[in-house]
Amino acid sequence: MSDRYLNLVNSPLGSAVATRVGLPKPAVLRRYKSGDPILPGPVLIGATTGRVKASLIKLVTAAGADVRAAETEGDRWGALIFDATAVATPADLAGIREFFSGRLRSLLPSGRVLVLGRAADGADITVDATRQALDGIVRSLAKELQRGSTANLLLVEDEASLGSALRFFLSGKSAYVDGQPLVLGAGVAPAPKDWDQPLAGKTALVTGAARGIGAAIAAVLARDGARVIVADLQQAGEALAKVANRIGGTALHLDVAAPTAPEKLLTYLQAQTDGLDILVHNAGITRDKLLANMKPEQWDSVIAVNLQSQLSINAALLGSSLLRDQGRVVCLSSTTGFSGNRGQTNYGATKSGVIGLVRSSAAAFAAHGDSTINAVAPGFIDTEMTAKMPLATREVARRLSSLQQAGLPIDVAEAISWLASPGAGGVNGQTLRVCGQNLVGA
Amino acid sequence: MEKKVTVKTRRAAIVGGNRIPFARSNGKYSHASNQDMLTAAIDGLVARFGLQGEQVGEVAAGAVLKHSRDFNLTRESVLGSTLAPTTPAYDVQQACGTGLETAILVANKIALGQIDSAIAGGVDTTSDAPIAVNEGLREVLLDVNRAKSVPDRLKALTGLRPNQLVPTIPQNSEPRTGLSMGEHQAITTQEWGISREAQDELAAASHRHLAAAYDRGFFDDLVTPFLGLTRDQNLRPDTTVEKLSKLAPVFGTRLPGGVEGATMTAANSTPLTDGASVVLLASDEWAAEHKLPVLAHFVDGETAAVDYVHGDRKADGLLMAPVYAVPRLLARNGLTLQDFDFYEIHEAFASTVLTTLKAWEDAEFCKQYLGLDAPLGSIDRAKLNVNGSSLAAGHPFAATGGRIVASLAKMIHENGGGRGLISICAAGGQGVVAILEA
Ligand SMILES: NC(=O)c1ccc[n+]([C@@H]2O[C@H](COP(=O)([O-])OP(=O)(O)OC[C@H]3O[C@@H](n4cnc5c(N)ncnc54)[C@H](O)[C@@H]3O)[C@@H](O)[C@H]2O)c1
Numbered sequence: 001m002s003d004r005y006l007n008l009v010n011s012p013l014g015s016a017v018a019t020r021v022g023l024p025k026p027a028v029l030r031r032y033k034s035g036d037p038i039l040p041g042p043v044l045i046g047a048t049t050g051r052v053k054a055s056l057i058k059l060v061t062a063a064g065a066d067v068r069a070a071e072t073e074g075d076r077w078g079a080l081i082f083d084a085t086a087v088a089t090p091a092d093l094a095g096i097r098e099f100f101s102g103r104l105r106s107l108l109p110s111g112r113v114l115v116l117g118r119a120a121d122g123a124d125i126t127v128d129a130t131r132q133a134l135d136g137i138v139r140s141l142a143k144e145l146q147r148g149s150t151a152n153l154l155l156v157e158d159e160a161s162l163g164s165a166l167r168f169f170l171s172g173k174s175a176y177v178d179g180q181p182l183v184l185g186a187g188v189a190p191a192p193k194d195w196d197q198p199l200a201g202k203t204a205l206v207t208g209a210a211r212g213i214g215a216a217i218a219a220v221l222a223r224d225g226a227r228v229i230v231a232d233l234q235q236a237g238e239a240l241a242k243v244a245n246r247i248g249g250t251a252l253h254l255d256v257a258a259p260t261a262p263e264k265l266l267t268y269l270q271a272q273t274d275g276l277d278i279l280v281h282n283a284g285i286t287r288d289k290l291l292a293n294m295k296p297e298q299w300d301s302v303i304a305v306n307l308q309s310q311l312s313i314n315a316a317l318l319g320s321s322l323l324r325d326q327g328r329v330v331c332l333s334s335t336t337g338f339s340g341n342r343g344q345t346n347y348g349a350t351k352s353g354v355i356g357l358v359r360s361s362a363a364a365f366a367a368h369g370d371s372t373i374n375a376v377a378p379g380f381i382d383t384e385m386t387a388k389m390p391l392a393t394r395e396v397a398r399r400l401s402s403l404q405q406a407g408l409p410i411d412v413a414e415a416i417s418w419l420a421s422p423g424a425g426g427v428n429g430q431t432l433r434v435c436g437q438n439l440v441g442a
Numbered sequence: 443m444e445k446k447v448t449v450k451t452r453r454a455a456i457v458g459g460n461r462i463p464f465a466r467s468n469g470k471y472s473h474a475s476n477q478d479m480l481t482a483a484i485d486g487l488v489a490r491f492g493l494q495g496e497q498v499g500e501v502a503a504g505a506v507l508k509h510s511r512d513f514n515l516t517r518e519s520v521l522g523s524t525l526a527p528t529t530p531a532y533d534v535q536q537a538c539g540t541g542l543e544t545a546i547l548v549a550n551k552i553a554l555g556q557i558d559s560a561i562a563g564g565v566d567t568t569s570d571a572p573i574a575v576n577e578g579l580r581e582v583l584l585d586v587n588r589a590k591s592v593p594d595r596l597k598a599l600t601g602l603r604p605n606q607l608v609p610t611i612p613q614n615s616e617p618r619t620g621l622s623m624g625e626h627q628a629i630t631t632q633e634w635g636i637s638r639e640a641q642d643e644l645a646a647a648s649h650r651h652l653a654a655a656y657d658r659g660f661f662d663d664l665v666t667p668f669l670g671l672t673r674d675q676n677l678r679p680d681t682t683v684e685k686l687s688k689l690a691p692v693f694g695t696r697l698p699g700g701v702e703g704a705t706m707t708a709a710n711s712t713p714l715t716d717g718a719s720v721v722l723l724a725s726d727e728w729a730a731e732h733k734l735p736v737l738a739h740f741v742d743g744e745t746a747a748v749d750y751v752h753g754d755r756k757a758d759g760l761l762m763a764p765v766y767a768v769p770r771l772l773a774r775n776g777l778t779l780q781d782f783d784f785y786e787i788h789e790a791f792a793s794t795v796l797t798t799l800k801a802w803e804d805a806e807f808c809k810q811y812l813g814l815d816a817p818l819g820s821i822d823r824a825k826l827n828v829n830g831s832s833l834a835a836g837h838p839f840a841a842t843g844g845r846i847v848a849s850l851a852k853m854i855h856e857n858g859g860g861r862g863l864i865s866i867c868a869a870g871g872q873g874v875v876a877i878l879e880a
Contacts, residue, residue, distance in 0.1 A: 241489035251489040253662040
């Protein structure tokens, strides 16, 4: 569904009116197109220590960015990166103010702010408090940025996935990821042979792929080189076949909530693949009702499709040899899983449950040939699921994020394809929000 | 040295199939053409097996009721599909035997090494059926077209008569007898003494079995929904013999015995249906290279025909040709009728199946007409049409063969191996039969 308001305020007349009456002015976000430069302009890097590490400059340059060592009057920046991994006392935080404050106004539209920090580790109270402070800085800065620019925080425990994370966060692939922290840990994270085809040679399966976010995920995985199996209910088979034929994939009728689903899936994988590299648990349903009025079938079906199916299929895969080494599982959560939502106790249960599921499964997946499992929590994304919302609620919900607009299925898909790529091997057990820094749940 | 070409043969594998749910005539597919439905069936198969852009050895399919614009129906469907446009295709037409005949044709080519992969299938619509201009009108129009001058044309047009403007709608009747298929089968039913109860029981079982097969997900990888239909529209899961016994007979009411003696109803006869089905066949090597399964192999096929126009009223019934084809097929393969794990006998009418079985049990008939010393004998009825057949699913003429071949291959595969017999009767007194094995 097209966002009429967004189109309107980006027309000359609409823009003038919106400015005069103080209406929100959502920007047209910069999204990834193959062949586009990674950023709209050059990059300036700063550091708490005053000296930017050569290894960081090398990684940012390798990502295709133009890193400037010196600044000249009137420079306009595609991205501002600040390495705050060395912060240890609250006084150290001043360096961040100093680096950004004079330069934020010269950030180009859809520019990127990235702060590198470290996760609190319990070793020292002052250090931990200071590290945690970065979170508040980035979240607040993200709300301050305009014209489609975003700010995110990379907590670097290990540099294994830093290069691949930089490529994702600087590019248009992260258009709708804003105000989020992400831990980059140790892991096996080889660079792909071809960065334009990071999933070449991989076999992927996406559940609930007949439409919406699932269909977009399947298309992006295929674009990135994977051979994709798209799965959905038999009833959705007509649309599913079209998705498969559009992306050159294979269609599988599978009800993920059926008790026989794990066994059916394993049998299929055994017969028609050499094993699975990527699994995306995307199938999901809503049956919204206030808890006071919720019927057992509304409760049970949501739990079965959105949470139990993921647990059962993961257990079956881990118990088989069909998930290949350095496998990647990505689960769909939702910002509702963080913030809750009126009328969604059942849905909220499952989406919070998924956050717990990936956190607790990380070790088991790491032990399975250095595999990973992560979740993506979309905010308000324009699909048939959200089209069911009443018009006024939907219009308001669309604006309730720092980017003042709904995300597109492709935004969720880009994050998933990155988490599914070899280079993201250092990210495990985490939930990444793709929500435009949503102010409430979705 | 003179070079000699040696011909090696191999067995064709059945990799899988796809069909769209079958719709009742003038139901969900009333505005879908044969080409729309066949293309959808092919595209569903392509999606299931990841064949986008693939050049398949050949596609053979056909339709019984065909518009003249569909002279190249299968090739046009291929061009509209996601298969490689360089995939050759041709149409086949052998009445209700079309679907199975296409499978035999391409299996033979695979066996001879002429091709490595093929799609066989069929489609029919009784909703979007071709309407022909009246024969008189057609002749006048052709005369007009041939006339050279305007006065000659006008003269030719004076040949027009008002009754010639009434179009001819295709009929389900035999050109040489003027009898509909149902009326023909009613004669056979009466000659063989097939009871109403037995027919109703077979019809109820067909619905029960088909519903159960859907419920356990048997069709999950055989059927792709089309135009909002997800299951066969004719399926009545709650049908009982009790309910069926209340229906009035529709065929055979003018035979000796009258309405009282007539046994064939709308429920124990197949309804007019729209739909399409396709099957993917290949060599074992092709299947392995594409990492695709082999469900079963195509063993052999046979076709027979009876002289229903001049022949014996009992022994040469219009739909009795499979009765003659099967013993020939068994003899050639050194098998008995009991050497099978599954029997798929197309339910054109419940009584067709029952007559076929009865004839094979009849020592006198087997001796006199099949030239056998002993009757073929009876079969274990628990192995007959175990996942339902045409009475429940419906019967879009040319699409039935593909439905049966794909389903039977999957049954054999699920069973961990075995052998299945397919028997399909066709208009014109023909019958097409085949054996699958794994
Ligand atoms: N749209 C949003 O704003 C939003 C926000 C947060 C999270 N999500 C999550 O993203 C995922 C996709 O959402 P969407 O908006 O694309 O939804 P959608 O309703 O458009 O698509 C969901 C797909 O899942 C399939 N499905 C449902 N039950 C299934 C089952 N038992 N087995 C297999 N497939 C099944 C459906 O047939 C459908 O094709 C869901 O998990 C949803 O909770 C969506």
